[in-house]
Amino acid sequence: MNFSFLSPISNTVLEIIQDLSVHAIGSKIRIHSEKSGLPDLNGVSVAVIGVLEQRNSSNSDVDLHFDNVRKSFYSLFPGSWNTTIADLGDLKPGETVEDTYFALKETLSVLISKKIIPIILGGSQDLTYANYRAYDALMPMVNVVNVDSNFDLGDASKPISDKSFVGKIILDEPYNLFNYATIGYQTYFNSQEEIDLVKKLYFEAYRLGDVSNNIRLVEPVMRDANLVTVDLNAVKASEVSLSQQVSPNGFDGKEICAIARYAGISNKLSSFGIYNYKVSVNDSATSMLLAQTLWYFVEGLNGRVEDDDFSKxxxxxxxxxxxxxxxxxxxxxxxxxxxxxxxxxxxxxxxxxxxxxxxxxxxxxxxxxxxxxxxxxxxxxxxxxxx
Structure with missing residues (x-):
């Protein structure tokens, strides 16, 4: 498998592994390091990839890295898992955003075809478009679930951004999108025209209040998803660091972790991404929330049950x-x-x-x-x- 687009994780992350408990995730995970190179992927079922692309985001002026997220995730203890995890390092931005899309698409396509579930840690959420295109040669129709306060339909006549990537998914050939569902949208962040278009296309939309009142609404939607994308801006301000704060309303930490677990449980789901992460000096709350969200996603994977064989x-x-x-x-x-x-x-x-x-x-x-x-x-x- 050719993963030439990926660079190893930083030495600052490797240094903390030496002080971890032998039972911590960081002591068990297979790591892409400068010294050892890419890890053996035989038996691996989950691969973490950081994507340092954020040029189509409003936060592109801040250097992006996932060192703090990795440190937090590595420090956690696994559950009763039978899952082997690899951290394949980071995909650096290409000369153009389209170059990054191509590199991410090719990398994800290989992983998904090998039954390895990629967890993408992103910069801007328009990377979901590359994730979606990775399925072009793998399956005829794709179901996308977006955990977001916005529909991200945008204006298709303008260049793609983290607020318009869904419009590009809908309009670009090949037409592989069967269903698009938004979990946690907030009406005041979406124009009435977008809300009407979602209804006209028979897409699904679940308001934040409805999901918060009954988190089980998410389960059937996730069970039908091939790809789940999470915008961290859907998390309310009190749950994250100052630089990550967007809105006083949104999902709390417990809810976003529950949603991630439902995604992991889905037998159909084969890729999972978390985007719009913003680095700051004091970002321990956000990095730990991401780490726990990843933990619950993997916990869900280990709870999968093959229950959809209706031939018996x-x-x-x-x-x-x-x-x-x-x-x-x-x-x-x-x-x-x-x-x-x-x-x-x-x-x-x-x-x-x-x-x-x-x-x-x-x-x-x-x-x-x-x-x-x-x-x-x-x-x-x-x-x-x-x-």
Whole structure:
């Protein structure tokens, strides 16, 4: 595997490893160092990559590094994990932002094809576009979940930025996006035109207040995600260092860690990124929050259960309801008690959609169907299939 774009982690991070407990993550992780080179990836299931690109961010005047994040993460103790983690170091900015996109796309494509889940620590969130393009040769359709206070649709006629990368994902060929969901959006940060466009495209949007009131809303959405991108600006100011503070409202530390754990549990998810990290002299709170978010993501990976094999009757129960003359077929896993609902095919031509026949849902969706209420997730997926 060619990872020539990656540079080793800094010696300041390596120095702290010597003082860690032999049981700490830093004593167990495989590290890309200047002395030893890239680590052996045989048996590795998670790879951490820092991307030092932030030219399309409003915070590009501050030098970016992830030394403090690594120090915090390495100092934590793993759970009862069977996961082998590698830290592949940093991808430095190319001559142009497009060069960085290319290098990141190529690196992620190799990792994902080898069943190694990349965790991207980023500068600007427009790097999600390169992450998305890494799937071009790997799968026909991609589901993206963005944990963010903004939709990031932006103006497609203007150059890409960390506030407009989703618009580029939607409009650029090849058209591989099946579903886009935003977790934690705040209405006053989004124009009504963007809100209307999200509805028109049958994308999913979950307001901050709704998610905070019921964090379980996130689980079915994450279960259907291939790629999850997290904007640290979605975290409220009281949880992070001064340079990271954006808004008094947002997710608290416990909520962002719970969301990361749901992402890790998802059997479909194959890449995870955290972006818009801002370095400061006093950033211990932010770096530790990132470290704990990574910890909970890996904890989720270790809690994955293969419960979506519906070829064996003993693994599930099937429920059929009738809603407004539409037959809805639900499946409940007898292994985990998680739910799915069947999406009927309206077109035999578009073979790209065949993998989306079963949509993750919640018990409440089944209850709504029994009360003659069409579940919103089902309705949006059905409409996309009919286009």
């Amino acid at each position: 009757d003993k693994n599930f129960q099937k429920f059929i309801t009738l809603v407004e003359d539409q037959e809805l077929i639900f499946y409940k896993s007898l292994i985990t008690n998680r739910w799915w609902v069947e999406i009927p095919f309206l077109s035999t031509v578009n073979n790209k959609l065949k993998k989306h026949a079963l949509l993750p849902c919640a018990l409440q969706d089944y209850k709504d169907a029994c009360s003659n209420i069409i579940p919103e997730r089902w309705y949006k997926a059905f409409q996309k299939n009919s286009i």
